[in-house]
C-alpha cells in the first residue's frame with residue numbers, strides 16, 4: 001500500500017552540517033509519503049533542526065515553538081519535531097516546556113524519525129530519542145534523492161568531536177568523532193554528480209581529523225580522501241570545513257600545493273591570540289603553533305585565502321589578551337572570519353569559571369575586532385579587481401540577465417551571463433568589489 005501523501009517543512013538553524021542533515025531528514029521521510037512544503041502554515045509536519053552553540057541560538061527555538069504550538073492548536077493532525085543540537089542537549093526540558101512537541105530527536109537518530117512520528121501519533125504523547133544509537137544513521141538513511149541540485153553541495157564525511165574545548169557544546173551534542181568509509185563517501189559523491197553537482201564541500205565538526213576505512217581496509221586521512229575524490233569524474237572543485245589546527249597534517253598541507261581541484265581557501269579557527277586564554281579554552285595549540293602552520297600552508301599554496309573563528313570575552317580575558325587577538329589578526333590577515341561574544345553553555349567546563357567579562361566590555365571588543373576583520377575582507381575583495389577568476393555559476397542573480405557564482409576564494413561573484421552557464425565554471429574579469437561580493441564580465445577562456 002502506498003503511504004498517504006503528506007507534507008513536511010524543515011527549518012534549519014546553525015551550521016552547515018545542519019543544512020546537510022535537514023536534507024537527510026527529508027530523505028528519511030520521503031519513502032513515508034512526505035514531500036517538502038513551502039512553509040509551516042500548511043505542513044503536516046514541521047521539523048526544527050536546531051543549534052545549541054550559543055545561548056541566543058537555543059532561545060530562538062523556544063520562541064519558534066510558541067508560534068508552532070498556536071498553529072497546531074488551530075488545526076488537527078499537525079505534528080512538530082525538534083531535531084539537532086538543542087534536542088540532544090535539552091530533550092527533557094523541551095518536552096516539559098512545550099508538550100505540543102511530538103518528537104524530540106538527537107542528530108544521530110534521524111533514520112528513526114518516521115517510526116518515532118508514528119509512535120507519537122499512536123501513543124498521543126511526545127517521544128524523546130537522544131540516545132547515541134549503536135548503529136550508524138549513515139548506513140540506515142535512504143540514498144539522497146535526485147532532485148536537480150544546485151552545482152555546489154555539502155557532504156558529511158566526519159561527525160562529532162573529541163577535542164572538548166572548554167566553551168563548546170559540540171562534543172556533547174554530536175558525540176564522539178566518527179568517520180564514514182571512503183566507499184560510502186565516493187558512492188554519495190557519484191550520486192550528487194549525476195544530479196548536477198560540480199563542487200563538494202566535505203563537512204565535519206573536525207573534518208581534518210577524518211580517519212575513514214579505505215577500500216584496502218586501512219584508515220585514510222582527509223588528504224588521501226581528497227586525492228581520491230579529485231579522481232571521481234565530474235568533480236571539479238573540493239572544499240572542506242571545519243578544521244582544527246591540531247589536525248592540519250603534513251600530507252593535508254601538501255595536498256593544498258598539488259591538488260588543483262582543492263580550492264585555495266581554508267577555514268581554520270584559532271579562537272584567541274593569547275596563549276593564556278588558549279590554554280584555558282583547552283585548544284591544545286599555542287599562537288606560535290598557529291603561526292608556524294599558516295606559514296607552512298602559505299608556502300605550499302601561496303594564494304590561499306584564510307578564514308577563521310574568534311571568540312571575545314572568554315572568562316578571564318584581559319585587555320592585553322584581547323590586544324593579542326587583534327595583533328594576530330593584523331599579522332595574518334583574513335579574507336573572511338566569524339567572531340562571537342563568549343556565551344556560557346550549560347554543562348561545559350568554562351561555564352563554571354568565576355571570572356566573566358562584562359557584557360559592555362565584550363561588546364566593545366567585538367566591535368573593534370569586527371572593524372578590523374571587515375577592513376581586511378574589503379581589502380581582500382578589492383585586491384581581486386583586475387584579476388580573472390574561474391567562477392562556478394550556481395544561480396540567477398537579482399538583476400535580469402545576471403548570474404551569481406563563487407570564486408575559488410568563496411567570494412560571491414556577479415556577472416551578466418546566459419542561464420545555461422549555471423553549473424559551469426567560466427573565467428570572469430573582476431571589475432568591482434564590495435564587502436560581500438565581486439562583479440565582473442565573462443571573458444573568453
Ligand code: SAH
Nearest residue numbers: 167168205242269309310311340341342343
Ligand atoms: N566544529 C566547528 C564549529 C564549532 S562552532 C569547529 O570546531 O570549529 C563554531 C564556532 O562557534 C567556534 O569555532 C567558536 O568560535 C564559536 N563558539 C563555540 N562555542 C561558543 C560559545 N560557547 N560562545 C561563543 N562562541 C562559541
Ligand code: SF4
Nearest residue numbers: 161163164165168170
Ligand atoms: Fe567545539 Fe573545539 Fe570541537 Fe570545535 S574543536 S567542535 S570548538 S570542542
Ligand code: F3S
Nearest residue numbers: 014015051052053085
Ligand atoms: Fe550548532 Fe550543533 Fe552545528 S550546536 S553549530 S548545529 S554542531
